Structure formats: C-alpha cells, structure tokens
Amino acid sequence: MNNQIGDTDTDTDTNVSTDTSTDSQLGATTGVETSTTTTAGESEEQIRDEWTDYRFDSPAKLSVEDLNVWYGDDHALKDVSMEIPEESVTALIGPSGCGKSTYLRCLNRMNDRIKAARIDGSVELDGMEIYDPNTNLVELRKRIGMVFQSPNPFPKSIRDNISYGPRKHGEINKGLLARLFGRDDSEKEAELVERSLRQAALWDEVNDRLDDNALGLSGGQQQRLCIARCLAVDPEVILMDEPASALDPIATSKIEDLVTDLAEDYTVVIVTHNMQQAARISDQTAVFLTGGELVEYDDTDKIFENPESQRVEDYITGKFG
Amino acid sequence: MARDEFQRELDALRDDVVRLGDVVSTRLRKAITALDSHDVSVAARIADADSEINERYLDLEQDCIDLFALQQPVAGDLRFVAASFKILTDLERIADLAANLAAYVVAAEDETFPDLGLIDLGTTAVGMLDDALTAYEKGDSTRCRAIADSDDDLDGRCERVAQQVIRHLVERDPDADELEPLLTDVTRVLLTIRDIERIGDHAVNIAARTLYMAENDDALIY
Numbered sequence: 413m414n415n416q417i418g419d420t421d422t423d424t425d426t427n428v429s430t431d432t433s434t435d436s437q438l439g440a441t442t443g444v445e446t447s448t449t450t451t452a453g454e455s456e457e458q459i460r461d462e463w464t465d466y467r468f469d470s471p472a473k474l475s476v477e478d479l480n481v482w483y484g485d486d487h488a489l490k491d492v493s494m495e496i497p498e499e500s501v502t503a504l505i506g507p508s509g510c511g512k513s514t515y516l517r518c519l520n521r522m523n524d525r526i527k528a529a530r531i532d533g534s535v536e537l538d539g540m541e542i543y544d545p546n547t548n549l550v551e552l553r554k555r556i557g558m559v560f561q562s563p564n565p566f567p568k569s570i571r572d573n574i575s576y577g578p579r580k581h582g583e584i585n586k587g588l589l590a591r592l593f594g595r596d597d598s599e600k601e602a603e604l605v606e607r608s609l610r611q612a613a614l615w616d617e618v619n620d621r622l623d624d625n626a627l628g629l630s631g632g633q634q635q636r637l638c639i640a641r642c643l644a645v646d647p648e649v650i651l652m653d654e655p656a657s658a659l660d661p662i663a664t665s666k667i668e669d670l671v672t673d674l675a676e677d678y679t680v681v682i683v684t685h686n687m688q689q690a691a692r693i694s695d696q697t698a699v700f701l702t703g704g705e706l707v708e709y710d711d712t713d714k715i716f717e718n719p720e721s722q723r724v725e726d727y728i729t730g731k732f733g
Numbered sequence: 734m735a736r737d738e739f740q741r742e743l744d745a746l747r748d749d750v751v752r753l754g755d756v757v758s759t760r761l762r763k764a765i766t767a768l769d770s771h772d773v774s775v776a777a778r779i780a781d782a783d784s785e786i787n788e789r790y791l792d793l794e795q796d797c798i799d800l801f802a803l804q805q806p807v808a809g810d811l812r813f814v815a816a817s818f819k820i821l822t823d824l825e826r827i828a829d830l831a832a833n834l835a836a837y838v839v840a841a842e843d844e845t846f847p848d849l850g851l852i853d854l855g856t857t858a859v860g861m862l863d864d865a866l867t868a869y870e871k872g873d874s875t876r877c878r879a880i881a882d883s884d885d886d887l888d889g890r891c892e893r894v895a896q897q898v899i900r901h902l903v904e905r906d907p908d909a910d911e912l913e914p915l916l917t918d919v920t921r922v923l924l925t926i927r928d929i930e931r932i933g934d935h936a937v938n939i940a941a942r943t944l945y946m947a948e949n950d951d952a953l954i955y
Contacts, residue, residue, distance in 0.1 A: 688805055716807045718949035725808045730736040 455722040463708040463720045464494065466696060473498035473649060473679040474519060479533035481514050481523065481704070488514045489704040492533075501671055501680045503694035503712065505687055507727065511704035512683050516651050519681065520556035521549060537649070554581060557642035561654040563634030565626035565641070570618050573626045573637055574605045577645040604644055612640035613670050632663025639670065650674060652682040656689065668693050687728055691716045699724045739804050743813060746800065747870065749793055750817050750824070754866040757786065757824050758859060761831040761932065765855035767838045768925070776838035783832040790825040794818065809946075816946035820869060823935040823942075827862060830928045830935075837921050845918040846901070849894050854929045857887050861936035868940055872947040877940035881953050884937045891930040898922050 472495040481489035489511040496502050504512040514523065521542060523529045535542045542552055554577075565573050578584045584597045584604065605622065609615040614636040618629070626637055635655060642650060652671070656664040671693050674680055684690050690697055691712060698709040701723055708715060708724045719725045726732050760779055767776040797818040800806060806814050834855070861880055868876035902919050941953035 687807070691807070717811060719808055728807050729810045730739070 455726060457722055459705060459707050459721070463710075464698075464706050466495065466709045466711075468495075468497045468696070470497045470499065472496060473538065474681075475534075475536040475539075476515075476519075477534045477536075479515070479518060479535065480531070481511070481518060482530045483526070484528050487704060489518070492704075492706045494698060494706060494709055496679060496681060497696070498679045499675060499677065500695040501675045501682060501693055503690035503697045504681065504683045504700060505685075505690050505697060505728075506700035507702060508685075510700040510702055512698075512700045513653055514704070515700065515706075516653055516681060516683050519649070519651055520553050520558060521547075522558065524549070550581075554645045555647055556649040556651060557645065557647035558651045559635070559638050559642055559653070559655050562658050563631055563638050565629070565634050565637050567625065567627055569623045570609075570626050570629070570637060571601075571605050571622040573641050574608050574644045575601050577641060578604060581645060583645075608640040608644040609637075611643050611674070612636045613666060613673075614640055630663070632659045632666060635659060635663070635667060636670065639667075639674075643674075647678065649679045649681065652680065654683055654685060657685060664689070687716075699727065701727060736804075739806075739810075742796075742800060742804070743806075743810060746793070746796055746814070746817055749796070750820060751866055751870045753786070753789055753793060753821070754824050754862070754869075756789075757828045757831065758862050758866065760786075760828060761834075761855075761859050761862065764831045764834040764838070765852060765859065767835060768855065769852045771838065771841070773839050776835040779835035780832045780839060783828055786825060786828040790821055790828075793821050797821070812946045812949060816869075816942040819942045820939050823938045827932050827935045830932050833928050834925060837925050841918075841921060842914075845915065846898060846922055849897060849922065850890075851894070851922070851925055851929070854887065854890060854894065854926065857883070857890070858929045858932040858936065861887070861933055862939075865936045865939035865943065869943045869946075872943070874944050874947045874950070877944040877947070877953060880940040881937050884933045887933040888930060891926050891933075895923060895926050898926075 474496040476492060476494045476496075479489060479492045480487070492511075492515060504516060506512045517523045518531060518535060519542075523531055531543070533543075537552075537555065541547075566576060568576070575584055575586075578601075579586065584601050586597060586601060590596045606615060606619070609618060614633060617633060618624075618637075626634065629637060635658075639650075639655075655671075656667045659667065668689065671680055671682065675695070682690075682694065694712045696710065697712045697715040699707050699715065699719070699721070701707045708719055708721045710720075715724065716728065719728065760782075763775060764779050766772070767779070797814050800814050804810075861883055864876055864880050864883075867873065868880065898919055902915065905915065937953065941951075941955075944950050944953050
C-alpha cells in the first residue's frame with residue numbers, strides 16, 4: 413500500500429498513530445497505519461509508475477525501455493524503463509546487488525561479455541537501437557565510454573595511454589610508415605594528449621613527465637588519466653562505475669568537480685555507493701532497490717528532500733540496508 | 734534499524750525542542766496572568782529571565798548544525814532538522830515577546846483600559862503556541878492548517894481592539910484627561926496588542942515549518 417506522507421487523511425484531534433514508534437522517526441507519517449516491513453527492514457509497497465516517470469526538457473540521450481537482465485536464473489534487472497537527458501549527470505544509487513552496475517553495463521553492452529547474462533529490452537542512443545545485431549560494438553563503445561572503480565591505466569607512458577585509443581581508431585598515424593607517407597600526426601597527437609589531460613584536470617600535474625609510466629601516478633591521478641583516456645576518443649556518453657570509491661577525499665573532490673565540468677559537454681551516468689556524492693554532483697538520481705527494480709527516478713533534490721517511495725526514503729536515510 | 738545513534742539524536746532533538754517550547758509557553762502564560770493580575774513581582778522575574786532561554790536556544794541550534802555537519806540528514810530527516818532549526822528561532826522570539834509583555838506589566842502604573850479583553854487575546858495566542866508545539870511533536874499537518882486559520886481570527890480581534898484604543902484617544906474629553914500619561918498608556922497597550930499578534934504569527938511559523946517537515950508542503954510559509 414501507499415505509505416506516503418502526502419496522503420494522510422487525519423482528523424484534527426485524533427491524529428497520530430505512529431509518531432513515537434520506531435518506524436517513523438519524525439511522526440511524519442502521521443495518520444497512516446504502521447507499515448509492514450520485510451525481514452531486511454524494507455517497507456512493503458507497490459512501485460508506482462509515476463515514481464519513475466521522470467520528465468525533463470532537454471532531449472533524451474539514452475532511452476531504455478523494459479530492460480530485463482538475467483544471470484542464469486537470477487533475474488537481476490526487472491523491466492527498467494528510463495530516459496537519460498543529454499549533457500547532464502545521472503546518478504544511479506541503491507544497495508549492493510540492486511542491479512545498478514548491471515544496468516550501467518547494459519548501456520554500452522558490456523554485459524555482452526558475460527556469457528551467462530541474457531538481456532531483453534531496448535536501449536536507444538539518440539534514437540538508434542544499440543542492441544541491433546548490426547551495431548558496431550567498437551564504434552558504440554567509442555561513443556559511450558566507461559570509467560571503472562579501480563583505475564586501470566595501461567602499463568605504458570602517460571602519453572601512450574591517451575593516444576592508444578585514437579591510434580586504434582585510426583585517428584592518429586605515427587611511426588615509420590606514417591612518416592614515409594607524409595602522414596605523421598605527432599603534432600596532432602600532442603594536441604590531443606594536452607586537450608584530454610586538460611579536460612581531465614590532470615595536465616598541470618603531469619605535463620613535464622608525459623613519457624613516465626602511468627603506473628607511477630597516484631590513484632587519483634590514475635583515475636583522472638583513465639577519464640582523459642576515455643575523453644581522447646571523443647565520446648558522447650561517459651559511464652562511471654564508482655569512479656571515486658578507491659580514492660581519498662581530495663582526489664574524490666577532484667573527480668567530482670571534473671564530473672560536473674564534463675556534464676557541460678557530455679552525458680555522464682555514474683554509479684555510486686556514496687549517497688552524498690550522488691547528491692552533490694548529479695542532476696537526477698535513479699534509485700534501484702533489492703530485486704533489480706528501478707523504484708524512483710527524479711531530480712536529485714526531489715529524491716533527497718522528498719522522495720515519493722517510503723522504501724527510497726528508508727534507504728537514503730539509512731533505515732535499512 | 735540502522736543508524737541507531739542518529740535516530741536517537743533526532744528523537745532527542747525533537748524532545749528538546751518541545752521541552753524548550755513548553756518552558757516558553759509557561760512563561761508566556763505567566764506573563765499574561767501577570768497582565769491580568771498586575772502582579773509586578775512575577776512580571777519582573779519573567780522579564781529578567783530571558784537570557785536562560787537564549788542560551789538554551791543557542792545550544793539546540795548548535796545541535797542542529799552538528800546533525801547537518803556530522804550526519805548529513807536527507808529526505809524526512811533533513812526536513813525535520815531544517816524545520817527544527819527554524820522553529821527554534823520562533824520559540825526564542827516568542828520568549829522575547831513574553832518578556833516584553835511582562836515588562837509592560839512592570840511599567841504600567843494603573844489600568845486605563847480595563848475592558849479591552851487583552852487577556853483573551855493573550856490566551857488565544859498561548860493556545861496557538863501550544864497547538865503548534867503539539868503539531869510539531871506529532872507531525873500533525875491537519876493541526877498546522879487549523880493554526881493558520883485561527884491566526885486570521887486573532888489578527889482581526891487585535892485590530893479591533895487597537896481601533897478601540899485609538900478611538901478612545903480621539904474621543905477623549907480634552908478637559909477631563911491629562912494627555913501625557915494617556916499617551917504613555919496608549920503606546921503601551923498598542924505594543925501589548927502588537928506583541929500578542931506577533932506571538933500568533935510565530936505560532937503560525939512553527940505550524941508552517943511543521944507542515945513542511947511532515948508533508949514537504951510549503952503552503953503556510955508566507
């Protein structure tokens with residue numbers, strides 16, 4: 413049943429059923445009967461369609477419809493439909509095992525790499541179905557880049573980490589052959605390396621040692637290098653899976669500032685366990701809860717000030733999980 | 734339930750705010766009784782004791798700041814702490830106004846306007862404060878809206894009484910009354926009416942923040 417505080421229908425003097433009891437820290441849920449909860453402490457409730465029906469003015473960059481994922485018999489993601497606006501930061505939050513990382517990986521078909529995974533539903537990038545059999549996965553992952561939880565630079569120089577992608581995609585030609593044919597793009601490469609590192613707020617820290625091995629950088633610098641590497645192939649969407657969870661607070665705030673800046677030109681989708689981080693940097697927040705369900709999706713301030721779902725309220729205020 | 738310590742701190746804050754509210758309400762009630770009985774000694778004690786309310790107010794305000802800084806409350810918890818933070822200010826202001834009322838009792842030498850019904854006005858205002866505190870304690874949104882309605886009534890009554898005082902001044906017999914003491918009395922009575930009216934406003938503020946806390950509804954906030 414709906415257990416929302418907006419729907420109370422109390423009469424003046426006989427108010428209050430639950431106010432001092434444990435399930436209502438505020439007495440805010442006055443007038444509704446005490447909610448039943450699961451063994452995990454979650455309130456029992458039906459998800460309402462309008463909780464995930466997020467409306468926005470800008471165009472949708474990604475449109476996900478009725479997405480289902482199974483890992484073997486495990487139904488990891490259930491009927492998720494969600495539109496992600498372009499040039500914004502969308503945070504995905506929820507407890508461990510709620511399907512948020514699974515969902516993120518579906519957005520550039522990283523789950524294709526997991527044999528046991530079965531995926532059903534539709535994901536469109538600018539109106540183009542990415543699960544179309546003719547989709548070029550290399551091209552797709554160039555347009556939708558990804559940054560992972562632990563920094564994973566190549567064991568190469570800082571410069572090579574950046575130029576690796578563009579070279580693979582044939583955007584930069586270097587070496588003996590290229591020189592012989594007069595197509596040496598060294599200058600272009602230098603520009604690209606500088607631009608990408610600047611965009612990732614790393615240039616000032618590394619510009620005097622671009623030929624050093626990237627593994628010599630600090631964790632925070634490595635992560636920004638990975639973001640720079642992702643930017644070098646000129647993506648449109650950047651997926652981030654807990655990009656700051658392995659970093660100290662200063663490195664974390666650099667990543668957070670960077671995410672905010674990137675959203676001016678890119679569409680960023682970020683999975684985070686740190687709810688305050690989601691609150692600080694995202695424009696809209698999607699809450700996934702146990703069972704692979706998208707429960708609520710709305711402007712970030714709405715989610716953190718007045719969520720519709722009691723379960724979302726309980727989760728973000730730390731009352732279960 | 735997780736975050737037990739945090740939950741205890743939220744409960745403690747609510748209890749503390751309600752307790753401060755009860756102290757303020759008791760003082761206000763005593764000030765109004767002193768207004769009725771011209772009990773100068775009681776009034777003087779109330780007028781002088783405002784500083785302890787101020788100290789308590791600052792302590793509880795600090796508790797709210799600590800909760801924001803250390804626990805980063807969100808959703809219902811956030812609205813509760815934010816509402817409490819604002820409500821504390823209203824309680825402190827009501828205590829100031831109670832001290833004002835007490836000070837007028839001390840200053841009054843005799844009663845020029847015995848039949849104005851100031852005590853009734855004051856009793857209504859205290860009742861609104863008590864209702865607001867109950868609404869806050871219970872998260873009772875229905876009661877919040879009722880408080881806002883009763884403030885319109887209090888404002889109307891205050892205005893009528895103020896007009897009565899002005900009329901008395903305008904229609905006075907120039908030969909019979911001495912002007913200077915009358916002016917002092919009129920000023921004091923008008924200030925009394927104004928302060929009672931403001932206590933009603935602060936009670937509405939408490940109700941408004943409580944409604945926001947309970948339902949995220951800012952309809953009563955101005």
